[in-house]
Amino acid sequence: xxxxxxxxxxxxxxxxxxxxxxxxxxxxxxxxxxxxxxxxxxxxxxxxxxxxxxxxxxxxxxxxxxxxxxxxxxxxxxxxxxxxxxxxxxxxxxxxxxxxxxxxxxxxxxxxxxxxxxxxxxxxxxxxxxxxxxxxxxxxxxxxxxxxxxxxxxxxxxxxxxxxxxxxxxxxxxxxxxxxxxxxxxxxxxxxxxxxxxxxxxxxxxxxxxxxxxxxxxxxxxxxxxxxxxxxxxxxxxxxxxxxxxxxxxxxxxxxxxxxxxxxxxxxxxxxxxxxxxxxxxxxxxxxxxxxxxxxxxxxxxxxxxxxxxxxxxxxxxxxxxxxxxxxxxxxxxxxxxxxxxxxxxxx
Amino acid sequence: xxxxxxxxxxxxxxxxxxxxxxxxxxxxxxxxxxxxxxxxxxxxxxxxxxxxxxxxxxxxxxxxxxxxxxxxxxxxxxxxxxxxxxxxxxxxxxxxxxxxxxxxxxxxxxxxxxxxxxxxxxxxxxxxxxxxxxxxxxxxxxxxxxxxxxxxxxxxxxxxxxxxxxxxxxxxxxxxxxxxxxxxxxxxxxxxxxxxxxxxxxxxxxxxxxxxxxxxxxxxxxxxxxxxxxxxxxxxxxxxxxxxxxxxxxxxxxxxxxxxxxxxxxxxxxxxxxxxxxxxxxxxxxxxxxxxxxxxxxxxxxxxxxxxxxxxxxxxxxxxxxxxxxxxxxxxxxxxxxxxxxx
Numbered sequence: 001x002x003x004x005x006x007x008x009x010x011x012x013x014x015x016x017x018x019x020x021x022x023x024x025x026x027x028x029x030x031x032x033x034x035x036x037x038x039x040x041x042x043x044x045x046x047x048x049x050x051x052x053x054x055x056x057x058x059x060x061x062x063x064x065x066x067x068x069x070x071x072x073x074x075x076x077x078x079x080x081x082x083x084x085x086x087x088x089x090x091x092x093x094x095x096x097x098x099x100x101x102x103x104x105x106x107x108x109x110x111x112x113x114x115x116x117x118x119x120x121x122x123x124x125x126x127x128x129x130x131x132x133x134x135x136x137x138x139x140x141x142x143x144x145x146x147x148x149x150x151x152x153x154x155x156x157x158x159x160x161x162x163x164x165x166x167x168x169x170x171x172x173x174x175x176x177x178x179x180x181x182x183x184x185x186x187x188x189x190x191x192x193x194x195x196x197x198x199x200x201x202x203x204x205x206x207x208x209x210x211x212x213x214x215x216x217x218x219x220x221x222x223x224x225x226x227x228x229x230x231x232x233x234x235x236x237x238x239x240x241x242x243x244x245x246x247x248x249x250x251x252x253x254x255x256x257x258x259x260x261x262x263x264x265x266x267x268x269x270x271x272x273x274x275x276x277x278x279x280x281x282x283x284x285x286x287x288x289x290x291x292x293x294x295x296x297x298x299x300x301x302x303x304x305x306x307x308x309x310x311x312x313x314x315x316x317x318x319x320x321x322x323x324x325x326x327x328x329x330x331x332x333x334x335x336x337x338x339x340x341x342x343x344x345x346x347x348x
Numbered sequence: 349x350x351x352x353x354x355x356x357x358x359x360x361x362x363x364x365x366x367x368x369x370x371x372x373x374x375x376x377x378x379x380x381x382x383x384x385x386x387x388x389x390x391x392x393x394x395x396x397x398x399x400x401x402x403x404x405x406x407x408x409x410x411x412x413x414x415x416x417x418x419x420x421x422x423x424x425x426x427x428x429x430x431x432x433x434x435x436x437x438x439x440x441x442x443x444x445x446x447x448x449x450x451x452x453x454x455x456x457x458x459x460x461x462x463x464x465x466x467x468x469x470x471x472x473x474x475x476x477x478x479x480x481x482x483x484x485x486x487x488x489x490x491x492x493x494x495x496x497x498x499x500x501x502x503x504x505x506x507x508x509x510x511x512x513x514x515x516x517x518x519x520x521x522x523x524x525x526x527x528x529x530x531x532x533x534x535x536x537x538x539x540x541x542x543x544x545x546x547x548x549x550x551x552x553x554x555x556x557x558x559x560x561x562x563x564x565x566x567x568x569x570x571x572x573x574x575x576x577x578x579x580x581x582x583x584x585x586x587x588x589x590x591x592x593x594x595x596x597x598x599x600x601x602x603x604x605x606x607x608x609x610x611x612x613x614x615x616x617x618x619x620x621x622x623x624x625x626x627x628x629x630x631x632x633x634x635x636x637x638x639x640x641x642x643x644x645x646x647x648x649x650x651x652x653x654x655x656x657x658x659x660x661x662x663x664x665x666x667x668x669x670x671x672x673x674x675x676x677x678x679x680x681x682x683x684x685x686x687x688x689x690x691x
Contacts, residue, residue, distance in 0.1 A: 075536035076507075182625055212391040213563055217607035217621030239536065242566070246609030246619070269611065283541035284611045285566030289589045291612065292570030299545055300538045303506045 028063035035096035056082040058257035069234040071248030121194035125206035127186035131178040138174035184215035263341040354380040359417035374581035387572030395581040440470040443518035447530040449510035453502040460498030485516040508539035580637040587663040597665040
């Protein structure tokens with residue numbers, strides 16, 4: 001990888017190749033502080049007035065270290081995709097800061113922001129909807145190269161062919177259209193497009209949810225290989241805890257716009273503290289009938305409340321098996337219980 | 349258990365398309381006992397849904413065609429019944445729950461109307477009685493304030509609640525057989541746990557048989573008594589659930605188990621994906637359909653498609669090399685944790 005400005009990052013604990021990103025004071029490539037994203041609900045046809053907000057992301061803070069994979073899990077509507085998109089400034093944050101390689105993206109605009117985009121990319125969930133059906137695979141992968149003036153002409157074509165090879169596709173496919181590929185192959189094209197600009201950081205937004213089981217493993221392995229080879233940092237968003245556990249160094253669990261727990265994968269599985277994390281873990285089926293027979297499930301009652309009017313106090317108290325009176329009144333604080341294990345709960 | 353409820357023999361279903369004939373189901377034979385839960389596992393295009401739609405006679409014809417086979421339900425061949433006779437069975441003795449709870453309910457009718465329809469049609473109940481029964485059914489699937497919610501429309505329910513309504517509808521006529529086609533795939537895990545919990549409880553209470561179609565080996569591990577693994581329209585392996593997970597004897601089953609990360613495993617224990625793609629159902633190979641992706645293939649596999657062979661107690665595998673699979677699979681899966689189940 002050629003165009004990177006190399007600084008000396010601390011060696012990531014994962015044993016992956018040297019991460020090629022610049023970092024800020026606490027050694028993080030990305031620092032999110034009190035990030036909020038509200039979507040307004042309006043009423044009226046000509047004079048639209050705002051009547052309420054969907055509080056999709058409501059004050060979250062975390063760091064991502066260079067070379068690591070941070071998994072972000074939660075159920076539909078918890079705000080995990082919005083978080084990913086707000087970090088990349090595809091949505092502008094309502095409040096809070098997104099410090100990426102030392103610059104606050106939330107305050108950047110226009111040309112400056114556009115330049116930053118070559119360091120951060122996204123892989124989308126739906127491999128059928130995220131590729132333009134009228135463009136050839138070559139054009140799709142070359143577009144970021146043109147937009148960021150990275151390569152032209154023959155060099156561009158060579159780079160595209162190299163990228164196809166990197167993601168395990170035949171370079172000869174360069175003139176084919178997306179419909180000629182299967183779901184797994186399309187996801188590889190999406191990955192090649194994200195890699196085209198030599199990014200440091202990639203948001204993977206449910207990159208395997210739309211794929212068949214046997215294909216999912218191919219893509220997961222590819223993402224891991226690429227991370228080692230190019231020293232990439234991932235924010236891996238998914239609802240499938242088994243996959244997130246497999247690929248992530250640390251995991252953040254989201255519920256209704258808040259991160260409720262954040263720690264390394266092993267601790268999260270062996271010693272989950274937040275009652276929601278425990279329920280979520282117990283609900284994930286394990287493909288082994290002998291284990292399933294003996295497992296005790298924590299079955300949560302009811303559904304996730306609406307993010308328009310999230311419950312007062314702790315957001316989980318309406319479904320929490322451990323709730324005490326204070327949970328209904330006061331929102332718990334985001335605190336470190338030791339060894340970088342963060343949790344937001346009164347009871348633990 | 350004991351009596352055979354459903355006996356499917358040599359079932360073949362095809363679809364005529366512009367590109368040729370798609371061979372969706374290719375000679376499927378299996379049976380289901382009373383009170384048994386059978387898991388049908390496979391990826392998209394493996395024929396698991398089509399085979400069950402064929403059993404229900406819900407294949408649109410044309411372009412679909414049932415090329416051969418018998419579907420004996422309580423001894424009666426469903427494929428020979430007239431449309432009216434089939435209608436008496438569908439929803440009444442055999443019910444089906446579909447994957448997508450968002451689109452399988454009629455958006456312009458209340459939940460109550462949709463549940464009572466089957467009760468009035470099949471059981472001849474009057475309006476009041478049907479409404480009472482509908483409320484009971486909603487209570488049975490844990491929907492709060494059931495009586496009031498009968499007058500609500502589907503959009504007023506969440507995804508998980510809609511799926512529970514679908515299950516209530518499926519159970520409304522106390523069917524002997526419930527076919528569930530990926531009923532939890534569109535739902536979140538905590539809601540999935542709610543649904544599987546309800547289904548397990550109701551199965552014990554009502555004593556029905558269930559066929560559960562899924563691509564998720566995790567869900568089925570905790571639900572099924574026996575599993576059929578399907579690949580490109582064939583059943584490639586069938587065994588009791590514990591036997592299948594402890595002692596898989598088809599390369600595809602081994603491949604599936606190697607492809608999925610497990611929550612109880614540490615980070616980055618390498619996955620072993622199945623390389624390549626499933627075959628084109630228009631031009632199926634004459635040999636084994638898994639040949640292209642198989643680690644155990646030989647010349648014989650290319651020439652002759654293996655039939656299901658008995659490889660253990662109630663265990664069949666369609667692989668010429670099941671002995672080699674038996675020897676090598678633990679190394680492939682890198683596993684140390686599973687012990688073969690006592691027969």
